[in-house]
Amino acid sequence: MRATSIILPALVTALFLPATSPALAQMAPPPVTDDVNLSLQVEDWVKAETARVILVVDLAGQAGGVNRADLLKTAAAIADRTDWRVIAMDKVSDSAGLDRWRAMLETRLPEGRLAGLAERAKRASKPGQQVRIAAVRFEPxxxxxxxxxxxxxxxxxxxxxxxxxxxxxxxxxRRYRVQSLRFNENSGGYRDAAPPPPPPFIPPPEIQMIGDPIRTEVIEEVAPANESGSGQEDKMIVQAMVSLGAFAGPTQ
Structure with missing residues (x-):
C-alpha cells in the first residue's frame, strides 16, 4: 500500500505537466521541417465561342402589361433556334405621361449567326413597338x-x-511533400497592347437607364461592324502559392 501511494502522485503530476514544461519537451520534442515556399504561374487564352446578344423591345400603349410569349415570338423572328431569356422588364412613363414598357432579352449566338441582326430587328419594329440590338459582347x-x-x-x-x-x-x-497549396487567378485585361478606351456613350432621350431588380446598366448601341467580329480571347493567369516541407528531425 505504501508503494502505491508514492507512484500515483508522480503519475498524476506527469499527466498534468504544462505543454511548455522542460520535462514534457524532453519526452516529445517537436518535429522540425525543412520548408520550401514557391510561387508558380501558368497562363492560357480563353476564347468565347459564342457572343452574348442583348435585345431591347420598347412597347407603347400596353396598359395591361407585356405578354411574355409575344416578346419571345418577336425575339425568335430576329434569331430562331436559340434560347432567348427575358432578363429585365420595366415600366417607363414618357414625357406625355403615357405608360410604356421596356423589355430586355438575352441569348448566345455563334459568330456565324451574328450578321444581319440589326436589320432583322428593324424589320420587327412597327408602330408601338421598337426593337433593336443593344449589345453584342464576346464573353466566355x-x-x-x-x-x-x-x-x-x-x-x-x-x-x-x-x-x-x-x-x-x-x-x-529528405522526403518532401505538399504542406499547403493556394490558387489565385487573374483573367482578362492582360493584352500586350490594350486598345484606347472608347468614347463615352451618351444615350438619346428615348434611351435611358434600364434597371432591373439585380443591376442597372446603360445599354450600348452596336456598330454594324461589330456584328461579324472575329470574337474575343481573354488571358487567364492562375498562380499557385505552394509550401513544400520535409521532416528533418530534431535539431541538435
Missing part, C-alpha cells in the same frame, strides 16, 4: 472559364510534381 461562358481553370491547375500540379522531384534529387535524405 462559365463553362469555358471553368474548363480553362481546370486545365491550368493540371499544369500547375505537374509543375509542383517536378519541383518535388528536383528537391528529392538535390536533397536525397
Amino acid at each position: 461562358t462559365l463553362q469555358e472559364m471553368e474548363a480553362a481553370r481546370s486545365a491550368l491547375r493540371v499544369k500547375l500540379y505537374a509543375r509542383i510534381k517536378d519541383e518535388i522531384a528536383l528537391l528529392q534529387q538535390t536533397f536525397p535524405d
Whole structure:
C-alpha cells in the first residue's frame, strides 16, 4: 500500500505537466521541417465561342402589361433556334405621361449567326413597338472559364510534381511533400497592347437607364461592324502559392 501511494502522485503530476514544461519537451520534442515556399504561374487564352446578344423591345400603349410569349415570338423572328431569356422588364412613363414598357432579352449566338441582326430587328419594329440590338459582347461562358481553370491547375500540379522531384534529387535524405497549396487567378485585361478606351456613350432621350431588380446598366448601341467580329480571347493567369516541407528531425 505504501508503494502505491508514492507512484500515483508522480503519475498524476506527469499527466498534468504544462505543454511548455522542460520535462514534457524532453519526452516529445517537436518535429522540425525543412520548408520550401514557391510561387508558380501558368497562363492560357480563353476564347468565347459564342457572343452574348442583348435585345431591347420598347412597347407603347400596353396598359395591361407585356405578354411574355409575344416578346419571345418577336425575339425568335430576329434569331430562331436559340434560347432567348427575358432578363429585365420595366415600366417607363414618357414625357406625355403615357405608360410604356421596356423589355430586355438575352441569348448566345455563334459568330456565324451574328450578321444581319440589326436589320432583322428593324424589320420587327412597327408602330408601338421598337426593337433593336443593344449589345453584342464576346464573353466566355462559365463553362469555358471553368474548363480553362481546370486545365491550368493540371499544369500547375505537374509543375509542383517536378519541383518535388528536383528537391528529392538535390536533397536525397529528405522526403518532401505538399504542406499547403493556394490558387489565385487573374483573367482578362492582360493584352500586350490594350486598345484606347472608347468614347463615352451618351444615350438619346428615348434611351435611358434600364434597371432591373439585380443591376442597372446603360445599354450600348452596336456598330454594324461589330456584328461579324472575329470574337474575343481573354488571358487567364492562375498562380499557385505552394509550401513544400520535409521532416528533418530534431535539431541538435
